[in-house]
Amino acid sequence: MIDHTLVLSPTAALVFHLKQAFFMYAWPMMIGFLTILGYQVLGRIGMAGSVKWPVVFVLGSVVSMISLLGWAMMVRSLSMIPFYGCGVGVASAMMSRVYAVTMPIHPRLKVRIPRVTWRGDKKGIEQLQQALKARAAAARPGAAGV
Amino acid sequence: MKRILIGLLAGVALHAQGPVPRPAPELKIVEASGKATMLSSLRGRVVLLAFISTQCPHCQRASVVFEALKREFSGKLQVAEVAFDEGADTAAFTRRFGLTFPVGSISREAMDAFLGLEHGQRLGTPQVVAIDRRGQIRAQSERLGSPILQTHDYLRVLISALTELR
Structure with missing residues (x-):
């Protein structure tokens, strides 16, 4: 609650709300999307067997780190969960249309x-x-x- | 219709807290060393007062922000914190975060009375209060917490506005 008779520059509040919206809504969605995209790409590339093992190793490590980052972030706020799930859903739907990578x-x-x-x-x-x-x-x- | 009205009234009651602006009630801030500061003695300067729990990570981060603001508005701003968690070691808290402003302790009842809350309501911490030079509360956290009142950039704008008030 802020006294509305105070003359405050709206920029600081706007920047705060933009940052909050990004980290509360867009960021968990991106993490969820990247997690599924990464695991799907990893699975398809790994199963194909045509790529050298160090590439699969690096890809697997990066993807699991993204996934864990997502989980660690969920601990911060329950309100992020639907957006994380939405990102997972979008990536899953998109990858269901992919024949191969x-x-x-x-x-x-x-x-x-x-x-x-x-x-x-x-x-x-x-x-x-x-x-x-x-x-x-x-x-x-x-x-x-x- | 009757149920909706009752629900709305219950919702309003749950969110009830002191309005702004309003005169800041008197408060005695007793530090671990035994030194006591009366809130009224700080009149003439803008006061940023926070009710904290020493174990709460948000309160710890906010304390660092308040310390930076205190240095930035040197002489114009007085910062004070009061911990309401039982057995709070305010001396250790002050040392750990390198705070140069008074950090005292308070009972939950006294804090609720200051903030205009009903006793025992669920609370988001820190509860931040900004008081102008005439002793009027001009900003106060929502009962469940206001992250905007913990950010350096926004508080800087708010304090600047309060210091320019006559």
């Missing part, structure tokens, strides 16, 4: 960059399946180069 080597940059293949991308899915078939054929005993 691969890590191809960028032709010019020569580094692995995650590439998302969406369920609606029929051409991309077909290319991915052909690449998988070719790799399985190459790995078969008796195949050339093995």
